[in-house]
Amino acid sequence: MLKLALLVFLLGLAGCVTVRPEQRAVLADPTMQFDSDPGDGAARDHVLENREGSSGGTSVKGGGCGCN
Amino acid sequence: MQLRLLRARVGLAALLGSVAASAQVAEFAPRATVFIEPSKTSKLLVINPSAELSVTATDWLELHGGYEADIVSGATESLKGGRLSPVDIVSSATHFKDTRHQVTGGFGLTRDNTKLSATYSYGTENDYRSNAFSVQSGTSFLQKDTELTLAYGRGFDRVCTTNFADSDSPSVKSPLDSSKGCFTKAPDRASRKVDLDNFQTGWTQTWTPVFATQLVLYGASQHGFLENPYRGVVIAPAGDQALENHPDNRLRLAVALRGKYYLRPLKVALSLGTRLYRDTWDILGQTYELELERYMLPDVRVMLHGRYYTQTGALFWSDDYTGGEPHDGPRGQYWTGDRELSPLSSYMLGARMVFKKNGDPARRIAHVMLGFETSFSFDLMKTNLKDFTWGGSKPDDTLAAIISLGIRGQF
Numbered sequence: 264m265l266k267l268a269l270l271v272f273l274l275g276l277a278g279c280v281t282v283r284p285e286q287r288a289v290l291a292d293p294t295m296q297f298d299s300d301p302g303d304g305a306a307r308d309h310v311l312e313n314r315e316g317s318s319g320g321t322s323v324k325g326g327g328c329g330c331n
Numbered sequence: 332m333q334l335r336l337l338r339a340r341v342g343l344a345a346l347l348g349s350v351a352a353s354a355q356v357a358e359f360a361p362r363a364t365v366f367i368e369p370s371k372t373s374k375l376l377v378i379n380p381s382a383e384l385s386v387t388a389t390d391w392l393e394l395h396g397g398y399e400a401d402i403v404s405g406a407t408e409s410l411k412g413g414r415l416s417p418v419d420i421v422s423s424a425t426h427f428k429d430t431r432h433q434v435t436g437g438f439g440l441t442r443d444n445t446k447l448s449a450t451y452s453y454g455t456e457n458d459y460r461s462n463a464f465s466v467q468s469g470t471s472f473l474q475k476d477t478e479l480t481l482a483y484g485r486g487f488d489r490v491c492t493t494n495f496a497d498s499d500s501p502s503v504k505s506p507l508d509s510s511k512g513c514f515t516k517a518p519d520r521a522s523r524k525v526d527l528d529n530f531q532t533g534w535t536q537t538w539t540p541v542f543a544t545q546l547v548l549y550g551a552s553q554h555g556f557l558e559n560p561y562r563g564v565v566i567a568p569a570g571d572q573a574l575e576n577h578p579d580n581r582l583r584l585a586v587a588l589r590g591k592y593y594l595r596p597l598k599v600a601l602s603l604g605t606r607l608y609r610d611t612w613d614i615l616g617q618t619y620e621l622e623l624e625r626y627m628l629p630d631v632r633v634m635l636h637g638r639y640y641t642q643t644g645a646l647f648w649s650d651d652y653t654g655g656e657p658h659d660g661p662r663g664q665y666w667t668g669d670r671e672l673s674p675l676s677s678y679m680l681g682a683r684m685v686f687k688k689n690g691d692p693a694r695r696i697a698h699v700m701l702g703f704e705t706s707f708s709f710d711l712m713k714t715n716l717k718d719f720t721w722g723g724s725k726p727d728d729t730l731a732a733i734i735s736l737g738i739r740g741q742f
Contacts, residue, residue: 282476286540289593293687294600294624294632297535297545297589302737303683303708306364306379310733314714316642316671317608317616319531319549320585 356387356701362737370728372424375405393439395450401431409506410572411668412565412722413651418572420722429510431456445470457510458491458560463527478535486527492560493574494521501576506563525555541593549585557581562668568653576665583610599625613646614672634683641676648672650718670726673719681710681733702741709734
């Protein structure tokens with residue numbers, strides 16, 4: 264319940280944040296993307312999953328591109 | 332019959348023609364990755380070629396497909412024993428060669444700020460078959476400052492084993508000596524189910540024009556035959572051996588938090604990330620990552636990254652199941668020879684260089700491409716196996732290199 268409340272609080276906090284479209288030049292750059300080269304990342308994850316006892320939680324595409 | 336075939340061909344040609352005619356962008360991305368793990372006795376080489384093709388058929392429909400292979404060769408110890416085992420483990424290393432093929436296909440639907448996609452994949456190798464589908468959805472809101480993604484995957488796999496009965500005592504089950512006869516009616520072979528469920532949700536948030544974070548929650552359930560069907564374990568002081576014996580169920584959870592910050596004075600994108608992992612086999616994993624990326628030329632960017640990983644061993648892991656004490660003896664009713672279930676840590680250092688060139692419909696690259704990207708990466712990984720041994724000797728295959736070269740072209 265506490266975790267849910269924290270999540271709702273953070274999402275509410277996120278609603279107060281606004282980065283205007285004209286301020287997104289840096290965020291839209293590939294260097295600021297969380298999954299800027301999915302092929303390379305997937306190849307590395309494939310190796311690690313076979314060399315470690317853990318898996319999952321890898322990066323997902325997203326980064327607030329805002330490039331319409 | 333011929334008329335029906337002709338109609339089918341005309342229909343297919345019309346469908347492909349209409350898709351091609353309305354296609355906006357087609358993207359082709361071949362890649363080759365090589366994994367090398369040198370060793371005197373248990374060297375491993377994996378070559379992973381892959382290719383993906385996606386076509387944006389309309390402004391709301393994308394079709395994608397792909398192929399990849401794992402060409403694996405090397406040698407591995409098929410029998411695990413520890414410090415007290417009276418068996419020559421190292422000489423049990425056997426050479427092997429196998430190839431896994433996997434094809435994927437799917438589609439994506441986009442509407443405004445929401446995307447829904449589905450993918451099916453089929454994989455086959457001599458001793459394993461996999462069927463899997465996955466669905467992903469994502470949406471952005473609050474002027475695209477917030478992005479949420481949700482994904483679910485289901486795998487229906489089968490693995491080849493020797494033909495033992497489920498009711499047999501684990502101590503009399505024997506490992507495979509080869510994949511010969513697998514997925515045939517051979518009387519000494521059987522196939523067993525592995526059911527996989529994966530859930531993942533991600534929340535990406537931009538906080539300022541130069542700062543974004545991402546929170547990822549992951550959960551997975553595995554059920555079925557989770558052992559390596561080839562690996563035997565020495566389980567008695569007299570040298571008695573049996574197939575690995577793992578629990579049939581494993582629940583895995585991970586939470587990852589990453590942050591990206593652009594350092595304007597250095598023109599560097601700094602990324603810090605951490606991941607915590609826990610499963611019902613009592614493995615606790617921690618990952619810490621650092622990445623630095625910047626443009627060296629207008630079209631060339633270089634990324635340096637470092638990663639540290641550490642994990643505890645599975646509750647039932649022991650280096651030797653023949654002793655009487657917990658450190659060198661059995662831990663419950665299960666046994667394993669899998670070093671990935673032992674306590675370990677690893678360091679990874681690497682670099683990636685990306686060349687990316689954007690064109691446009693009026694000025695295509697090499698007269699054909701709307702965009703072109705190629706990337707080359709090199710990583711070194713050193714693993715520290717805290718307690719794992721091959722018959723009391725520390726394995727020497729703990730330094731590995733990963734080399735990857737990819738190309739992406741948009742047409």
